[in-house]
Amino acid sequence: MAEPILEVTALTKHFGGLRAVHLDLTVDVGELRCLIGPNGAGKSTFFRMLTGSMRPSAGTVRFRGRDITGWDAFRVARLGMSIKFQVASVLEELSVRDNLHLAAEFRFGNREGRRRAAEMLEVVGLTERADHPATWLSHGEKQWLEIGMASVGEPALILLDEPTAGMTADEMKKTVRLLKRLNEAATVIVVEHDMNFIRMIAGRVTVMHQGEVFAEGSMEEIERHEGVRDIYLGKGSHYVVRR
Amino acid sequence: MNRVGSTETLAALLLLLPLLAVPWAFKPYTANVLAVYMIYGILALSLTLIWGYAGIMSFGQTAFFGIGAYAYGAIGLNLINRTQQTHAALLGGLAAATLLAAIVGYFMFYGRISDVYASIITLALTLVLFAFAVSTGGDEWVIGVARFGGFNGMFGQGESSQNIANFQIPPVTVWLPGMAQPFEFKINRESAAGYFLVLGASVLMYLLVRWLLRIRLGRVAVGIRENEARVASLGYDTRFYKFALFTIAGAIAGLAGMLFAAWGRFVNPDRFGLGFASSTVVYVLLGGRTSLLGGFVGAVIIGYLTSYLAEFVPFATIPGDVTPWVKFLMETSRRVVREAPLLVQGAVLVGIVLALEGGVTPPLSRLLTRYRRWAWWVLLPAVVFYFAQRVVCLQADVCLF
Numbered sequence: 001m002a003e004p005i006l007e008v009t010a011l012t013k014h015f016g017g018l019r020a021v022h023l024d025l026t027v028d029v030g031e032l033r034c035l036i037g038p039n040g041a042g043k044s045t046f047f048r049m050l051t052g053s054m055r056p057s058a059g060t061v062r063f064r065g066r067d068i069t070g071w072d073a074f075r076v077a078r079l080g081m082s083i084k085f086q087v088a089s090v091l092e093e094l095s096v097r098d099n100l101h102l103a104a105e106f107r108f109g110n111r112e113g114r115r116r117a118a119e120m121l122e123v124v125g126l127t128e129r130a131d132h133p134a135t136w137l138s139h140g141e142k143q144w145l146e147i148g149m150a151s152v153g154e155p156a157l158i159l160l161d162e163p164t165a166g167m168t169a170d171e172m173k174k175t176v177r178l179l180k181r182l183n184e185a186a187t188v189i190v191v192e193h194d195m196n197f198i199r200m201i202a203g204r205v206t207v208m209h210q211g212e213v214f215a216e217g218s219m220e221e222i223e224r225h226e227g228v229r230d231i232y233l234g235k236g237s238h239y240v241v242r243r
Numbered sequence: 244m245n246r247v248g249s250t251e252t253l254a255a256l257l258l259l260l261p262l263l264a265v266p267w268a269f270k271p272y273t274a275n276v277l278a279v280y281m282i283y284g285i286l287a288l289s290l291t292l293i294w295g296y297a298g299i300m301s302f303g304q305t306a307f308f309g310i311g312a313y314a315y316g317a318i319g320l321n322l323i324n325r326t327q328q329t330h331a332a333l334l335g336g337l338a339a340a341t342l343l344a345a346i347v348g349y350f351m352f353y354g355r356i357s358d359v360y361a362s363i364i365t366l367a368l369t370l371v372l373f374a375f376a377v378s379t380g381g382d383e384w385v386i387g388v389a390r391f392g393g394f395n396g397m398f399g400q401g402e403s404s405q406n407i408a409n410f411q412i413p414p415v416t417v418w419l420p421g422m423a424q425p426f427e428f429k430i431n432r433e434s435a436a437g438y439f440l441v442l443g444a445s446v447l448m449y450l451l452v453r454w455l456l457r458i459r460l461g462r463v464a465v466g467i468r469e470n471e472a473r474v475a476s477l478g479y480d481t482r483f484y485k486f487a488l489f490t491i492a493g494a495i496a497g498l499a500g501m502l503f504a505a506w507g508r509f510v511n512p513d514r515f516g517l518g519f520a521s522s523t524v525v526y527v528l529l530g531g532r533t534s535l536l537g538g539f540v541g542a543v544i545i546g547y548l549t550s551y552l553a554e555f556v557p558f559a560t561i562p563g564d565v566t567p568w569v570k571f572l573m574e575t576s577r578r579v580v581r582e583a584p585l586l587v588q589g590a591v592l593v594g595i596v597l598a599l600e601g602g603v604t605p606p607l608s609r610l611l612t613r614y615r616r617w618a619w620w621v622l623l624p625a626v627v628f629y630f631a632q633r634v635v636c637l638q639a640d641v642c643l644f
Binding site for chain 1: 468469472477478479480
């Protein structure tokens with residue numbers, strides 16, 4: 001068995017007296033991993049520590065065989081990890097094409113980057129909007145654009161923080177197809193709330209609760225898991241499970 | 244001919260033809276005043292680059308302007324009588340400004356200071372330099388023959404400060420091998436070389452910044468303005484890009500400072516002062532933060548507004564038959580304008596900024612694009628005709644005003 005692409009050991013983040021995150025996690029090459037958990041479970045904090053935009057209080061992160069704990073964001077990105085942030089973070093004033101070009105240029109240079117950006121426009125279905133400023137895009141389109149930006153540089157690992165937030169059912173189906181396509185070339189970790197989406201993806205699911213890994217398994221196993229039902233799926237929260 | 248190209252050609256012609264004709268179409272005074280506005284425009288351009296495009300507000304861009312001016316002055320004063328040229332002074336001024344910007348930029352960006360503080364740090368920098376420059380009045384602040392002169396500004400002296408043979412900072416003077424004598428870039432009745440030097444520098448700096456914004460450096464800069472975390476997580480070391488841009492902007496500001504010292508043949512601590520620092524911000528705001536011409540447009544508008552308001556007297560004579568309260572209003576408005584041109588200037592400024600968020604240049608260029616055909620066939624010929632008749636009447640000395 002090959003070495004896992006991501007190996008997180010006792011990664012901890014304290015905010016004052018509050019321990020927001022404390023977890024171990026291993027992700028294998030080529031996986032499509034779903035990370036779920038109620039609000040405040042520490043998913044986004046965990047992502048921020050992975051990508052270097054937040055320093056962990058303790059613990060280590062090994063990525064592609066290297067200890068990247070405490071690295072700067074740009075170095076982590078150069079090693080092949082990319083992220084779509086929770087809040088859609090596209091470069092609003094730049095055109096859709098330039099957004100993708102800037103993302104591709106780093107790996108492939110100016111000319112090749114332009115070609116790759118045009119290809120990615122097709123993949124995320126924004127060719128017709130290529131020359132519009134990103135700020136004109138709808139919420140869903142921004143999400144796709146950012147997913148495109150995160151994947152155009154051919155990263156080894158793509159982190160997607162709530163890629164379908166605020167999407168219609170049709171948009172979500174499109175996103176699922178997009179994710180599966182990205183997963184052919186890269187390992188993907190998705191944070192999501194929407195259970196339908198998780199079911200459609202049908203990857204391995206890790207449940208986080210109060211900053212720790214609570215359960216792990218296939219979606220069927222998770223849905224059968226009593227504790228998970230209690231903390232997350234069943235308890236009259238606004239995450240309605242549609243069957 | 245494509246749309247954008249055609250409008251750009253048109254704008255370039257509309258601006259450059261009159262500017263090139265100014266020395267022949269108007270008296271030297273106009274060229275002299277326009278030159279200093281363009282120098283301020285270059286300074287504003289450097290702020291446009293770092294603020295408008297990279298999103299880093301440098302309130303104290305004048306620090307680099309002033310350092311450039313002082314360094315040019317100090318080196319120029321010392322070398323002009325020995326070498327008859329100011330090559331070293333130009334290099335030294337540019338180097339001083341660039342180095343200062345690089346040092347400050349390094350600590351700001353690699354020290355992980357939030358960009359919000361960049362404005363405060365740069366403002367503090369320029370004010371510290373102001374305080375320093377003010378306190379250089381004593382005899383110990385003399386480098387060679389260059390006396391810093393505290394509040395009075397920099398000048399050259401002979402054997403001692405008591406010597407009558409004080410002299411001014413030299414104009415840009417070039418003496419290359421093969422030239423019979425040094426060439427001075429001055430603006431007076433005989434020569435407009437100084438004007439063309441400033442015009443040339445403006446065009447060159449404009450083209451430089453335009454090019455910078457087209458290469459990766461500029462694209463990443465705009466990305467940083469829009470969302471720095473996003474750009475960093477694409478793999479760009481944003482600290483380096485910010486550092487590089489800040490240093491380049493500092494160098495451009497330094498160049499403007501040197502031109503200023505050479506133009507006025509003088510520099511005093513006011514160039515570091517709060518007033519000048521905020522004026523520069525105002526030029527950029529008024530002209531348009533994301534328009535490369537904006538700084539120049541803002542500098543010219545404010546410059547003319549200031550000198551026009553200084554001469555403008557509303558209701559200089561009040562008719563005797565008006566009612567007392569109208570008379571009161573007339574008198575008050577006259578007083579306000581007379582006593583406080585800055586107040587009026589500020590009000591005009593606030594009005595323009597409130598009405599046109601992006602400054603005056605973008606709407607102007609939109610107008611030009613929309614009425615391109617009119618501009619080509621009516622405006623451009625009219626401008627050319629006006630300047631042609633100015634040139635002819637000035638040569639014949641029959642101009643009416």
